[in-house]
Amino acid sequence: MEFGIVELSRLQFATTVMFHFLFVPLTLGLSILVAIMETVYVMTNRPIWRQMTKFWGLLFGINFALGVATGITMEFQFGMNWAYYSHYVGDIFGAPLAIEGLMAFFLEATFVGLFFFGWDKLSKTAHLIVAWLVAFGSNFSALWILIANGWMQNPVGAEFNPMTMRMEMTDFFAVLFNEVAQAKFVHTVSAGYVTASVFVIGVSAWYLLRSRHIELARRSITVAAAFGLASAFSVVLLGDESGYDAGLNQQMKLAAIEGMWETHEAPAAFNLIGFPDQEARETHYAIEVPWVMGLIGTRSLTTEIPGINDLVAEAETRVRSGIIAYDALVQIRETRENTDPAIMAQFEAHSDDLGFAFLLKRYVDDPREATEEQIVMASNDTVPTVWPMFWAFRIMVGLGLGFIVTMGYFFYRASFKGMDFPRPALHLAVWMIPTPWIAAELGWFVAEFGRQPWTVDGVLPTAMSVSALSMTEVAITLAGFVIFYTILFIVEMGLMLKYIKKGPFEDVEETRIWTKRHNDRLSGRGNADAITRPDATPAE
Amino acid sequence: MILHELMSYELLRMIWWGLLGFLLIGFALTDGFDMGVGALLPFVGKTDVERRVAINTIGPVWEGNQVWFILGGGAIFAAWPPLYALSFSGYYLAMFLILSAFIVRPVAFKYRSKRDDPRWRASWDWALFVSGAAPALLFGVAVGNVMQGVPFHFTVDLMPIYEGAWYTKFIGLLDPFSLLAGFVSLAILVMHGAAWLTLKAEGNVQTRARAIGSVAALVAVATYVLAGVWMATGIQGFATVGDVVIDGPSNPLHSDVVRTASWLSAYADRPWIAIAPIMGIVCGLLTFLGLRAGREVSTLLFSKMAILGVISSVGLTMFPFIMPSSTDPQSSLTVWNSSSSHLTLFIMLFATAIFMPLILMYTAWVYKVLWGKVTEDDVTDKSSSLY
Numbered sequence: 001m002e003f004g005i006v007e008l009s010r011l012q013f014a015t016t017v018m019f020h021f022l023f024v025p026l027t028l029g030l031s032i033l034v035a036i037m038e039t040v041y042v043m044t045n046r047p048i049w050r051q052m053t054k055f056w057g058l059l060f061g062i063n064f065a066l067g068v069a070t071g072i073t074m075e076f077q078f079g080m081n082w083a084y085y086s087h088y089v090g091d092i093f094g095a096p097l098a099i100e101g102l103m104a105f106f107l108e109a110t111f112v113g114l115f116f117f118g119w120d121k122l123s124k125t126a127h128l129i130v131a132w133l134v135a136f137g138s139n140f141s142a143l144w145i146l147i148a149n150g151w152m153q154n155p156v157g158a159e160f161n162p163m164t165m166r167m168e169m170t171d172f173f174a175v176l177f178n179e180v181a182q183a184k185f186v187h188t189v190s191a192g193y194v195t196a197s198v199f200v201i202g203v204s205a206w207y208l209l210r211s212r213h214i215e216l217a218r219r220s221i222t223v224a225a226a227f228g229l230a231s232a233f234s235v236v237l238l239g240d241e242s243g244y245d246a247g248l249n250q251q252m253k254l255a256a257i258e259g260m261w262e263t264h265e266a267p268a269a270f271n272l273i274g275f276p277d278q279e280a281r282e283t284h285y286a287i288e289v290p291w292v293m294g295l296i297g298t299r300s301l302t303t304e305i306p307g308i309n310d311l312v313a314e315a316e317t318r319v320r321s322g323i324i325a326y327d328a329l330v331q332i333r334e335t336r337e338n339t340d341p342a343i344m345a346q347f348e349a350h351s352d353d354l355g356f357a358f359l360l361k362r363y364v365d366d367p368r369e370a371t372e373e374q375i376v377m378a379s380n381d382t383v384p385t386v387w388p389m390f391w392a393f394r395i396m397v398g399l400g401l402g403f404i405v406t407m408g409y410f411f412y413r414a415s416f417k418g419m420d421f422p423r424p425a426l427h428l429a430v431w432m433i434p435t436p437w438i439a440a441e442l443g444w445f446v447a448e449f450g451r452q453p454w455t456v457d458g459v460l461p462t463a464m465s466v467s468a469l470s471m472t473e474v475a476i477t478l479a480g481f482v483i484f485y486t487i488l489f490i491v492e493m494g495l496m497l498k499y500i501k502k503g504p505f506e507d508v509e510e511t512r513i514w515t516k517r518h519n520d521r522l523s524g525r526g527n528a529d530a531i532t533r534p535d536a537t538p539a540e
Numbered sequence: 541m542i543l544h545e546l547m548s549y550e551l552l553r554m555i556w557w558g559l560l561g562f563l564l565i566g567f568a569l570t571d572g573f574d575m576g577v578g579a580l581l582p583f584v585g586k587t588d589v590e591r592r593v594a595i596n597t598i599g600p601v602w603e604g605n606q607v608w609f610i611l612g613g614g615a616i617f618a619a620w621p622p623l624y625a626l627s628f629s630g631y632y633l634a635m636f637l638i639l640s641a642f643i644v645r646p647v648a649f650k651y652r653s654k655r656d657d658p659r660w661r662a663s664w665d666w667a668l669f670v671s672g673a674a675p676a677l678l679f680g681v682a683v684g685n686v687m688q689g690v691p692f693h694f695t696v697d698l699m700p701i702y703e704g705a706w707y708t709k710f711i712g713l714l715d716p717f718s719l720l721a722g723f724v725s726l727a728i729l730v731m732h733g734a735a736w737l738t739l740k741a742e743g744n745v746q747t748r749a750r751a752i753g754s755v756a757a758l759v760a761v762a763t764y765v766l767a768g769v770w771m772a773t774g775i776q777g778f779a780t781v782g783d784v785v786i787d788g789p790s791n792p793l794h795s796d797v798v799r800t801a802s803w804l805s806a807y808a809d810r811p812w813i814a815i816a817p818i819m820g821i822v823c824g825l826l827t828f829l830g831l832r833a834g835r836e837v838s839t840l841l842f843s844k845m846a847i848l849g850v851i852s853s854v855g856l857t858m859f860p861f862i863m864p865s866s867t868d869p870q871s872s873l874t875v876w877n878s879s880s881s882h883l884t885l886f887i888m889l890f891a892t893a894i895f896m897p898l899i900l901m902y903t904a905w906v907y908k909v910l911w912g913k914v915t916e917d918d919v920t921d922k923s924s925s926l927y
Contacts, residue, residue, distance in 0.1 A: 065650035068603065069643040075613045079628025080635055084699050086628075090621025091880045095888055098618035101611035102895035106903075109607045113600035114906055117926070121909050161881070163789035165698040166621070168881040333696060336794075467629035468699060473706045477636045484640065488647055495654055 005474065009081045009466045012478045014448075016073050018441055019485050023067035025440050028142055028189050029196025029231075030060045031108075031135035036223060038131045042124050046518070047511045052216055053131070054119075055504040056200065061116060062495050066488055068109070073481065075101075081474065085455050085465035091168045092158045092175060093148050100144035108137025142189050150181025152456050153447070154249045160351050162332045167459060180249065183241040184447075190235035191443065194403050195436035197228025198429075201410055203500055205429035208421060213503050215515050218419040225410035232403040239400060239443075243296045250457060252382060253450035254297055255308045256389045259283035263307040267294025273394065276386040281309065283390075308383055315356065316379040318458075322357030325350035326367045355459040362463050384452045392442040392449075399439040406432065544886030549787040550876070552885040556619045557862075557875045559892065561855045563615055567608035568729070568847050574602045576733015578645070578672020579726070581665055584737060584748040591665060592653060592919045592927065597740035599927045600910050602649060604903060609642065618888050622700065622792060622878040623862055630692055630702030631682060633710040638678055641671035653927045672733075673726065680725025683854055684718030684767075687803065688775055689866030694792050703867055717775065720767050727760035728847060731827055735843040739836045742913050750831045757828035757843075761821055764850060768817060771857075777803035778864040778872060786876045795877050797869040806857050813856040820849030 034057050041049035075097065078086050086094075111133045118127055151158075157174030158167045169175065201224045204217035243254065255261075259276035260268065261283065270293040274286030297305045306314075328347035332339045359378040360367040370378070410429070413421050451457055455465045504511075577598050585591030598605075617624040628635055644667045652664035691703040691712075704712060734753020738746055777800040788794065807814055823846035830839030858864075864872040879885060919926055 061650065065646050068606075069646045072606075072610060072642045073639055075610050075617075076628060076635060076639055079613070079617065079624045080632055081629070083625040083629035084697075086617065086625035087621055087698055087700065090617055090624060091884050094614065094618030094621055094624070094880070095884055095891075098611065098614035098888060099891050099895075101607060101614040102891055102899065105607045105610055106604065106895075106899045110601075110604035110899075110903055110906055113603050114909065117600040118909065161789065164791050164881075169884050169887070172883070172887050467625075467632075468701045469629065469632060470706045473632050473709075476633065480636060480640065484643060488643075491647070491651060495651060498654075 005469060005471055006463050006466050008471060008474045008478065009469075010462065012081060012474060012481065013077060015478065016070065016077060016481055016485075018444065019481075019489075020067070020070040020074055021440060021444060022437060022489075023063050023070060024142075025192035025195035025436065026063045026199060027060070027067045027138050028192025029194070029227075030056060030063065030199070031131075031138045032193065033196050033200060033224060033227060034060055035128075035131040035135045036227065037220075038128050040223075042128045047507055047514045048215055048219065051504050051507045051511045052220060054506045055216065056220070057115065057131075058499055059203075059496065061112075062492060062499065064112060066492050069488065070485065080477075081467055081469070082455070082465050083467035085460060088166045088460050088465070089155075089158075089456055091166060092151060092155075095169070095172070096144045096148040096151075096175070100141050100148075104137050104139075104141035104144060106137075107140065108134050111137065139189055142192070143185050146185040146188055147176060147178065147181045149447075150178045150184050151175055153184075153451060154178055154180040154245070155456050155459050160354060162329055162347060163336065165333075167456075180242070180245045183238055183245055187235060187238035187242055187443075190231045190238060191436065191440050193231035194228055194235055194407075195440060197224040197231060197407065198403065198432055198436045200224035201228070202429045202433035205421070205426035206500070207503065209423065209426050209430070215511075216504055218414075221410060221421070222414040222419060225407055225414050228403070229407035229411045232400070232407045236397075236400045236404060239397070240296060244299060250451070251306055252308070252311050252384070253389075253446075254305065255311060256384050256386045256450055257393045257446065258293055258297075258305075259286070259386055259390045260293070260305065261308045263304055263310045266298070266304045267291045267301045268297070268305045269293055270296070271390075274390070276390050278383075278386055283386075308386075312379050312383060315382040316375060318353040318356040319359060319375050319378050321350045322353035322355065323360075323367050323370065325352075325354040326357040329354065330368075352458075355454070355456075355461065358461050358464050359453065361461070381453045384450055389446055389450050392445050396439045396442040396446065399435050399442075403436065403439075544883045547886060547889075549882045549885075552882065552889060553786070553875050553879045555889060556879060556885055557855075557859070559615065559889075560620065560862075561852060563608065563612045565848055565851050567605075567612050568851060569732075569844050570605035570608055571602070572676075572729045572732045572847060573736035574598050574605050574645075574733075575672040575676045576729040576731070577737060578668045578733070579676060579730050580733050580737065580749060580752060581668050581672070583752055584741075584745050586744070588658070588661060589916050589919055590745050591661075593741055593745050593914050593916055594737060595649065595652065595668070596914045596919055596926050597737060599649065601906065603646070604906065606642065606646070615888070619880050619885060620862065620873075620878055621880060622694075622698070622790065623873055626692060626700035626702070626873065627682075627863060629700060630690060630709070631685075631713070632702075633706070634678055634682065634713055638675045641675045645671040649927055676729040677722040677726045680722035681713055681718045683725070684715075684721030685713055686863055687721070687771065687854065687858065688715070688717060689778065689799075689864045689869075689872075691867040692865050693868035693871040696793070698791070698793070717767070717770060720763060720770065724760060724763045724767055724850070727756045727763060728824070728850060730756040731760050731824070731831075732843045732847060734831060735827060735840045738831060738834070739840050740914055742915065750834065754828050754831040757824055757831060760846070761824040761828070764817075764820060764824070772802055772804045775803065776800065777805060778858075778861050778869060779805070780860065780874065784860075784874075784876055788876070790877055790879050790881070792871050792873055792877045795870065795872070795874065797864070797872045797874075799869060803857050806859070810856070813853075816849050816853035816856050818849070820846055820853055823849055 034053055037049055037056065038053040041053055111130045114122070114130050115134055118130060122130065155167070156178050157171035158169050161168045201221050204220040207213045207217040259271050259274055261281045269288035269290045271283055271286040272289050274283040276283045291301065293305060294301060294303070325347055328343050328350070331343050332347060357367040359381055360370045360374055363374040363377060364370050409425065410421070413419070413425070453461050453463065455462045577594055581591060581594055585594045648664040648667040648671065652661055693701055693703070695701060702709060731753050734749040734756060737749035738753065741749065779798055779800045781796045781798050784795070823842045826842040827839055827846055830842055860875040862873045862875060862878060880888070
């Protein structure tokens with residue numbers, strides 16, 4: 001594959017979006033965890049919970065700044081690098097993006113300032129409401145961006161208008177309640193909640209290992225483990241729902257994840273591991289688990305899941321049908337409103353396959369002049385590269401199951417063992433901090449790389465979506481983003497580590513006095529189990 | 541869904557043209573003073589405490605203000621997809637510079653005061669200055685280019701093609717008229733930032749802001765008048781010819797456009813639009829007087845009205861053009877040929893009608909909570925929660 005403007009633009013998009021998503025999951029989850037902590041503070045009036053709110057809130061703020069900064073790029077990059085995409089589907093795709101701004105960005109951005117600056121200006125309840133509004137704002141933004149992304153995976157509620165040469169919305173509610181979008185939304189925010197929980201537990205475990213900020217750390221783990229356990233179940237279940245939805249409308253993606261070249265008899269087996277070979281169209285040394293794939297993909301024991309080879313054959317018939325649609329489109333463009341009804345009918349009969357004719361544009365300017373060989377090449381292009389899909393998916397799922405086990409363990413220790421955590425578990429928690437980010441990035445990789453060669457599944461090929469730019473321009477901005485982002489990332493990590501090392505530094509005296517009195521009171525009642533550990537002394 | 545047909549397509553297009561202006565003006569009024577304060581930072585604050593005062597006047601609100609910019613992008617995408625596709629890819633490197641500024645700025649705000657090292661702080665101060673001044677200038681340059689027409693055409697597939705090699709696409713933006721427009725925009729936002737600082741700061745910061753701001757106000761008015769004269773005498777305009785279909789499909793290739801001697805003919809056709817430039821000039825001068833006299837609330841109000849006048853004068857002069865093409869006038873984007881579909885415009889209007897009043901309400905509430913001056917004591921006493 002030659003490296004041209006399409007590949008460079010894809011590289012740029014992948015770089016900026018994956019970088020952006022280093023910050024998003026933590027924002028999604030930590031905003032809620034912080035709001036929960038503040039809720040406990042307002043309900044119990046115990047200063048330790050305000051200290052927790054401020055401490056985790058500070059780390060939230062450092063992370064949030066980069067989430068906002070890198071998010072701006074995303075909103076503008078469609079127009080900059082993907083101009084034809086923007087023209088072709090802006091009528092549908094632009095709407096959720098704009099509503100995201102109206103409903104979510106304004107909410108979170110307006111109140112996040114007040115969250116940090118408003119401690120002395122607002123009543124306790126008003127400040128708590130502000131904290132929740134920030135959390136809602138962040139999570140609403142995930143809703144709308146996933147409605148937009150869900151539409152790229154499963155383009156419902158729209159049809160092609162030959163007069164404007166673009167897709168136009170026909171049913172907003174179909175776009176809104178797109179099952180793919182809804183499943184992806186819950187899957188994605190749950191992943192964010194798991195990320196924040198692993199982060200909070202990991203940082204707290206680091207304090208416990210050093211016997212610092214023990215009161216804060218134990219309580220933080222308790223909250224995060226409960227929240228994280230529920231979220232870890234949710235992320236895996238909704239991931240499964242996404243798999244089921246993919247089985248209905250993105251069969252090629254499902255087959256690629258599975259490395260399943262031939263259609264097998266139902267219920268299909270799941271390749272636990274194996275080595276997909278794109279050339280030979282085989283998956284070598286596969287270890288199969290019977291029935292599992294059929295159950296995930298179809299939720300039945302009798303429905304077949306088509307293999308890659310059969311899907312390619314189907315794509316070929318759609319390419320041929322698309323050429324007929326394209327032929328009619330060319331005539332409609334010339335005669336416009338005065339088009340012969342027969343031509344119109346010809347177009348409408350084949351317009352669903354128009355995108356498949358566009359796959360030929362990589363090889364020939366006018367799809368009607370495509371040779372047999374080019375049609376076969378275009379059909380083969382509908383197969384994404386299988387091995388990265390295969391492995392990325394398995395690592396993600398493995399990590400997801402690992403989160404359930406870890407969260408379950410910490411939840412158990414926190415709830416039934418008096419918040420007593422063995423040291424090996426604490427070490428593990430520290431080392432686990434990066435894993436939810438790995439899982440989240442791999443998840444996006446599977447979703448987006450698996451959508452190739454399309455930007456909008458079956459509608460618009462990636463190769464046609466790019467702007468008319470020179471390699472130089474895209475290279476300049478890509479280099480610029482990489483340099484910028486690298487510097488910002490180093491600065492961000494530096495600040496994160498500095499403030500984690502520093503620990504909570506607000507309300508220290510008040511919290512210390514309260515904690516002492518609280519623990520004395522507990523021991524006075526003879527509740528020895530809860531206070532056998534040394535008293536918490538803030539480090540500074 | 542047939543509900544959307546309650547409103548005609550052409551009415552929706554008109555409304556969305558108005559909303560486009562509303563969003564741009566909303567951005568200039570709110571984020572405008574953030575950019576102005578950024579551009580003023582090295583000049584109004586000589587010590588670290590003074591600079592922190594200036595930064596903290598916008599500290600709690602810049603984030604919400606910046607959303608006007610993001611929403612502007614999103615709304616153009618949703619309501620004017622060909623404009624979004626064309627302008628963002630056409631102004632590619634200029635867009636990148638603006639984006640860079642908006643990437644650096646949030647980080648500079650948040651991170652500047654998190655370390656005591658003077659070199660650390662000086663670097664972020666510099667970042668805040670550039671990320672305030674550069675976009676302020678570039679937005680004006682972009683408007684100057686749009687008024688002269690932009691070299692682009694659409695292919696039969698409606699792929700937007702911006703003509704020229706990559707370096708001419710960028711350097712070509714910086715012609716004398718567009719640079720003048722850039723200075724109008726920079727001066728007016730500096731004036732706006734100074735009006736804000738006058739309201740929110742006191743002492744040295746306020747005194748310096750008033751002095752620099754009153755100069756900026758005069759420069760803004762002078763350059764704006766100069767640009768107006770230049771536009772009237774030296775810049776060709778555009779006009780649609782024949783019967784214009786105002787409720788047809790959005791296809792820029794279906795229209796008929798010619799170049800005219802000047803945009804000034806708009807003022808002959810619709811004399812009432814002269815109210816916009818008059819408002820810009822008069823309120824600009826009133827801002828100057830207000831800054832000199834040390835009035836606080838009314839000065840900011842005049843500054844806002846000056847911006848409102850200046851931005852709407854551009855839109856009203858060019859109507860119905862949004863982005864005319866200098867090399868292929870037939871490809872020009874107008875209100876009638878570059879919108880979203882009837883249904884999408886309606887849905888977006890519905891969403892805006894629900895959320896925009898809410899946004900304005902809670903934004904107003906936040907400003908009310910934060911009402912009052914930021915003092916040097918605030919900054920030194922509570923160094924933990926302020927920037």
